[in-house]
Amino acid sequence: MISSDILERRERQFGPNAPLFYDRPLHMVRGSECWMWDADGNRYLDCYNNVPHVGHCHPHVVDALCKQASTLNIHTRYLNEVVLQYAERLTGLLPSPQLDRAMFVCTGTEANELALRIARHASGNRGVLVSDFSYHGNSSGFAELTTGLPHPEPMADFVRSLKIPDPYRWEGSEDEMVAHHLALVDDAIESLTEAGFGVATVIFDTIFSTEGLLDVPPAYVQGVAQRVRDAGGLFIADEVQPGFGRMGDAMWGFESTGVTPDLVTMGKPMGNGHPVGAVVTSSALADAFTGDALYFNTFGGNPVSAAAGNAVLDVIEREDLVHHSATVGQYLQERLKDVASKFNCAGDVRGRGLFAAVELVGDGKQPEARLAKAVINEMRNRQILISKIGPADNVLKIRPPLCLGTEEVDLLADALSSTIGTLAQ
Amino acid sequence: MISSDILERRERQFGPNAPLFYDRPLHMVRGSECWMWDADGNRYLDCYNNVPHVGHCHPHVVDALCKQASTLNIHTRYLNEVVLQYAERLTGLLPSPQLDRAMFVCTGTEANELALRIARHASGNRGVLVSDFSYHGNSSGFAELTTGLPHPEPMADFVRSLKIPDPYRWEGSEDEMVAHHLALVDDAIESLTEAGFGVATVIFDTIFSTEGLLDVPPAYVQGVAQRVRDAGGLFIADEVQPGFGRMGDAMWGFESTGVTPDLVTMGKPMGNGHPVGAVVTSSALADAFTGDALYFNTFGGNPVSAAAGNAVLDVIEREDLVHHSATVGQYLQERLKDVASKFNCAGDVRGRGLFAAVELVGDGKQPEARLAKAVINEMRNRQILISKIGPADNVLKIRPPLCLGTEEVDLLADALSSTIGTLAQ
Numbered sequence: 117m118i119s120s121d122i123l124e125r126r127e128r129q130f131g132p133n134a135p136l137f138y139d140r141p142l143h144m145v146r147g148s149e150c151w152m153w154d155a156d157g158n159r160y161l162d163c164y165n166n167v168p169h170v171g172h173c174h175p176h177v178v179d180a181l182c183k184q185a186s187t188l189n190i191h192t193r194y195l196n197e198v199v200l201q202y203a204e205r206l207t208g209l210l211p212s213p214q215l216d217r218a219m220f221v222c223t224g225t226e227a228n229e230l231a232l233r234i235a236r237h238a239s240g241n242r243g244v245l246v247s248d249f250s251y252h253g254n255s256s257g258f259a260e261l262t263t264g265l266p267h268p269e270p271m272a273d274f275v276r277s278l279k280i281p282d283p284y285r286w287e288g289s290e291d292e293m294v295a296h297h298l299a300l301v302d303d304a305i306e307s308l309t310e311a312g313f314g315v316a317t318v319i320f321d322t323i324f325s326t327e328g329l330l331d332v333p334p335a336y337v338q339g340v341a342q343r344v345r346d347a348g349g350l351f352i353a354d355e356v357q358p359g360f361g362r363m364g365d366a367m368w369g370f371e372s373t374g375v376t377p378d379l380v381t382m383g384k385p386m387g388n389g390h391p392v393g394a395v396v397t398s399s400a401l402a403d404a405f406t407g408d409a410l411y412f413n414t415f416g417g418n419p420v421s422a423a424a425g426n427a428v429l430d431v432i433e434r435e436d437l438v439h440h441s442a443t444v445g446q447y448l449q450e451r452l453k454d455v456a457s458k459f460n461c462a463g464d465v466r467g468r469g470l471f472a473a474v475e476l477v478g479d480g481k482q483p484e485a486r487l488a489k490a491v492i493n494e495m496r497n498r499q500i501l502i503s504k505i506g507p508a509d510n511v512l513k514i515r516p517p518l519c520l521g522t523e524e525v526d527l528l529a530d531a532l533s534s535t536i537g538t539l540a541q
Numbered sequence: 542m543i544s545s546d547i548l549e550r551r552e553r554q555f556g557p558n559a560p561l562f563y564d565r566p567l568h569m570v571r572g573s574e575c576w577m578w579d580a581d582g583n584r585y586l587d588c589y590n591n592v593p594h595v596g597h598c599h600p601h602v603v604d605a606l607c608k609q610a611s612t613l614n615i616h617t618r619y620l621n622e623v624v625l626q627y628a629e630r631l632t633g634l635l636p637s638p639q640l641d642r643a644m645f646v647c648t649g650t651e652a653n654e655l656a657l658r659i660a661r662h663a664s665g666n667r668g669v670l671v672s673d674f675s676y677h678g679n680s681s682g683f684a685e686l687t688t689g690l691p692h693p694e695p696m697a698d699f700v701r702s703l704k705i706p707d708p709y710r711w712e713g714s715e716d717e718m719v720a721h722h723l724a725l726v727d728d729a730i731e732s733l734t735e736a737g738f739g740v741a742t743v744i745f746d747t748i749f750s751t752e753g754l755l756d757v758p759p760a761y762v763q764g765v766a767q768r769v770r771d772a773g774g775l776f777i778a779d780e781v782q783p784g785f786g787r788m789g790d791a792m793w794g795f796e797s798t799g800v801t802p803d804l805v806t807m808g809k810p811m812g813n814g815h816p817v818g819a820v821v822t823s824s825a826l827a828d829a830f831t832g833d834a835l836y837f838n839t840f841g842g843n844p845v846s847a848a849a850g851n852a853v854l855d856v857i858e859r860e861d862l863v864h865h866s867a868t869v870g871q872y873l874q875e876r877l878k879d880v881a882s883k884f885n886c887a888g889d890v891r892g893r894g895l896f897a898a899v900e901l902v903g904d905g906k907q908p909e910a911r912l913a914k915a916v917i918n919e920m921r922n923r924q925i926l927i928s929k930i931g932p933a934d935n936v937l938k939i940r941p942p943l944c945l946g947t948e949e950v951d952l953l954a955d956a957l958s959s960t961i962g963t964l965a966q
Contacts, residue, residue, distance in 0.1 A: 133831035189814035389614035
């Protein structure tokens with residue numbers, strides 16, 4: 117039971133439009149591993165949150181945070197060992213020796229803002245390509261290039277949005293699908309060039325999460341990168357959702373595309389809840405930019421944030437979470453496919469590692485947004501937390517902390533089977 | 542002694558352009574109250590940093606942070622008591638009942654970005670007025686309206702920069718000075734209107750810190766606010782530097798201007814080092830904006846950030862830091878004026894509460910940037926940390942944690958007197 121008092125206080129403080137999950141909102145008071153508890157002591161299995169990447173309140177991360185917060189918390193205009201260690205470890209996790217420079221910020225939005233500044237500086241161009249249902253930040257500038265959320269700002273004149281290939285809905289061959297969508301990229305680049313903006317960058321979440329976790333062929337991403345680079349632009353991989361081992365097969369989402377980005381942006385999972393973000397790029401790009409711009413980020417790279425970031429990397433290593441994500445993720449896919457095989461409305465199961473999507477549809481693959489909403493609310497009533505994504509809001513989104521185990525996958529899959537069985541009569 | 546190893550590692554990780562304080566950089570390892578220690582155990586009096594607002598590693602803030610980090614760290618789409626309490630307390634500290642709504646973000650940049658979005662939405666205009674030596678954020682959008690730092694981006698076409706009155710250099714009466722500078726505001730508004738942008742907002746740090754902590758008459762700020770509002774725009778007060786009691790006479794810098802802002806932005810001091818920012822505005826403005834924009838900030842308002850923010854407010858209250866800032870600040874002004882009276886080069890002493898500036902000049906008030914640089918480096922050698930500001934880089938900036946006491950003011954003033962005496966031969 118949520119007291120009406122807390123709902124009223126929330127509305128008074130945050131207004132009627134502040135987003136809140138589920139028809140019956142949750143009042144949370146405690147978290148541990150992949151579990152959260154509400155004010156009445158009910159326990160919920162968290163299959164949604166990627167911020168508590170290595171598990172809610174992981175003691176190793178909390179200890180590192182507390183130890184550093186009680187020792188020193190200051191900015192990077194003094195020398196400090198902790199942030200150096202973190203930068204060295206983080207750049208060491210990138211698969212290319214050219215991605216050798218970390219620039220620390222506080223959020224994914226700040227990371228994408230900085231990456232955009234660097235891309236524009238390097239290219240001398242202003243134009244930006246984004247996917248046609250994407251979100252990379254909540255700033256004024258990024259609102260004007262957001263295609264996946266409502267915002268009052270008109271789209272910026274220097275933006276072109278790209279239709280992303282959706283293999284589930286494409287009727288022809290993969291080659292035809294890729295060629296068709298790359299022709300749209302050519303059009304967009306031509307349009308930016310004709311308008312005098314040129315191409316500064318394309319920015320992709322390389323697993324296309326907001327778009328519905330689409331299973332996009334690597335050849336498409338490679339073709340986009342090639343075309344953007346031919347036009348003088350750079351490739352930004354937004355790793356806020358796929359990064360830090362979630363994909364199981366690799367540390368970064370872009371690694372399965374065959375494209376090495378010019379700029380990699382990071383956020384949510386980095387500090388297990390502590391606000392940490394980063395841009396990783398080459399020394400050449402970073403130094404050229406900082407030679408002309410005095411870039412400074414007050415909280416970026418402070419030793420407490422760096423200690424939290426280091427501790428997250430420790431846990432990923434010690435608990436072998438990338439491999440864990442692969443094996444448990446494999447089981448998750450199997451169980452979800454098994455559930456989907458029983459219901460026509462579960463049209464497609466997608467994903468890799470510990471990020472899965474189930475697309476709910478009617479006849480002729482008609483998106484079933486209402487069913488998706490009912491499912492996540494009924495799952496919440498069964499104390500299992502998931503959400504939904506995609507342009508038609510009909511794709512179940514399963515993106516748990518990486519410590520999720522196979523027993524929890526069973527709880528999730530059994531509840532989902534029973535929920536869909538009840539609702540999809 | 543800084544080991545060359547750490548400098549080399551820093552250059553490898555952050556490049557040759559990453560800003561670093563002082564000719565002989567400092568390698569910091571520990572902080573407490575208004576003191577920091579370097580790797581060799583030397584103790585430094587911190588008269589520069591406003592992020593550790595209530596003192597480095599204040600145990601009450603660290604305890605609150607650790608307690609909450611080990612309990613729950615999640616976003617605001619679940620109900621949570623801690624962030625509600627913080628919002629209630631924070632809005633209670635604003636002097637107008639209309640400033641009743643807090644929107645949480647992670648940094649001052651994010652706060653200004655959000656305030657700009659709200660101002661544009663409310664006004665329907667795009668134009669922005671800024672002072673001609675100001676800095677409000679490091680994002681792509683704010684780079685294009687930064688006048689106080691080098692950046693490669695051209696100024697945005699929708700920005701006009703305003704010359705701010707400088708009483709120290711103005712030769713006529715205060716009335717004439719205000720009238721002259723307000724006429725420039727009229728010109729800027731006319732120019733924005735003619736260009737079709739209209740006026741969305743003026744954004745001011747109301748104590749004009751970056752500008753050199755100018756002693757701007759309230760009548761000027763009131764005149765700007767009036768003109769901007771007449772043109773349909775809003776007034777944003779950037780409280781990142783003056784806010785949270787630093788001015789001694791009030792909680793917020795804008796309170797001495799006689800203007801109640803439409804939007805108040807907050808950052809650095811809020812979490813004593815933890816990345817916390819906020820926009821405080823009216824329900825009317827906030828609800829109109831969030832009715833059209835789905836604004837969500839992942840880390841903004843998380844319970845750990847809110848716990849840190851609450852703890853900072855506790856300490857300000859318990860240690861009576863606003864009053865402390867007034868009395869110690871008064872003593873600081875007296876001691877600095879006493880020092881300045883001995884040296885012609887110390888042309889002006891300005892400031893309020895625990896924010897002070899000493900302008901260094903030659904004949905005819907010629908700015909002495911080289912002397913300012915020498916002074917802060919020599920002060921660093923004497924283990925007292927200050928910095929410099931202003932368009933000519935010749936104004937000493939003294940902005941310590943609020944726990945600074947009169948004994949530390951004596952250390953600072955004596956060292957400054959001796960340093961200027963040595964250098965200004």
